[in-house]
Amino acid sequence: MSKAEKRSSARLAAVQALYQMELSGSGVVDATIEFERFWNGKEIEGLSFKPVEETFFRSIIEGVVREQKTVDRRIDEALAKGWPLKRIETVLRAILRAAAFELLFRKDVPPRVTITEYVDVTRAFYDEDEPGLVNAVLDTLARSDRAEELAARN
DSSP states (O other), rough: OOOHHHHHHHHHHHHHHHHHHHHOOHHHHHHHIIIIIIITTTHHHHHHHHOHHHHHHHHHHHHHHHHHHHHHHHHHSSSTTTTOOOOGGGGHHHHHHHHHHHHHHHSSSHHHHHHHHHHHHHHHOOOOSSHHHHHHHHHHHHHHHHHHHHHSOO
């Protein structure tokens, strides 16, 4: 598997871990241990879980927890008035948090890559309006924080 494929898998796994952490109240250490022991690169009940770039996976979940106040505030600012993050469904909230963390704090990843990757993650869970919502929120954040990079043509 290429590094890009492992990072894509890490993003999906981070969203799943953040979702599980929110539902169970578990912390980063427990989520990381569970993922590495039971999910990473394993097949469970006929489902294959692709290997991830573990450092990138940890960076996302640790970063979301560490920077959650900033991440949540910035997502709230990008969402439509009257729809704060706390009103968003749990999986979608995990997607937005992981993506916003990456856009705001992982300057080593081009913003277009982050947006595309998390819209794709959203499509793994939803097939209606949610990918468009994620795209719009992330585009707003990227235009605010990384406008020069978006303006540059790759």
